[in-house]
Amino acid sequence: MGGIGSGRHWYWGAKDTTDDYRSIDVRRWKRDGLLIPDQAFGWQWSRHGEVVASIRVRTELSRVILTYRHRSGGEDWKDESYPVYLDWTTCHLGGQRPWFLCPARGCGRRVAILYGGGIFACRHCYQLAYPSQRETWDDRAARKADRIRDKLGWEPGILNGNGWKPKGMHWNTFERLTAEHDAFVQISLAGIAQRFGMKF
Incomplete structure (x- = not known):
């Protein structure tokens, strides 16, 4: 974690x-x-x-x-x-x-x-939020990218680069998921850069 x-x-x-x-x-x-x-x-x-x-x-x-x-x-x-x-x-x-x-x-x-x-x-008595309620927009994008990585069998973590197409998956599906993943990664990295005052 x-x-x-x-x-x-x-x-x-x-x-x-x-x-x-x-x-x-x-x-x-x-x-x-x-x-x-x-x-x-x-x-x-x-x-x-x-x-x-x-x-x-x-x-x-x-x-x-x-x-x-x-x-x-x-x-x-x-x-x-x-x-x-x-x-x-x-x-x-x-x-x-x-x-x-x-x-x-x-x-x-x-x-x-x-x-x-x-x-x-209950969570109301303890005034607990769900973890997703504490996420920023770039956190949410990273989580969505990681969910796709899990589907594709890639190593978790958006900084680990892309993996290969899983055996048995159609190329169209693989290309669509990869494009969605890459878009979420770009959003997440832009948020991280903004938070730390870096150029992206």
Whole structure:
């Protein structure tokens, strides 16, 4: 992460983003069959293959109980255990979709994802922006160029130059994607040059 064209800049007074917090996604838990009542499971977050945080979850008919320890800065560890209520909506093609009801005092907003601070709460309660909301126009161009690089199987990073046509891809498709990529790269480099007062 980081470096020119990485798409991440920090500004004075900017909001934290959803990527800055650990999260739990009720859709993932449903997909993994973890919302069946009367069971317990652990949920972990890893970085570089090492577990950096975990919680215990107990499921009930209309809620889950989250249990974990946390601390801020150099403070003592604090035990937390509280319910997060669930709401279910009917899908158009059958079945039901689960939602968390944000447990923060005075909220109760229906959301798919909760973010962990002292308690798990919705992004509105923590005033979190999505990473894309923090992007400048040239960051956005670099991200779009990198998305095309991924499609083409090229090395990530707009400064790494163009690669070859992937095997099996039509030449017309390859030429169109390469032209789009190159246009996004030009936009991104122009923004970087402008930011650092360089001529481009």
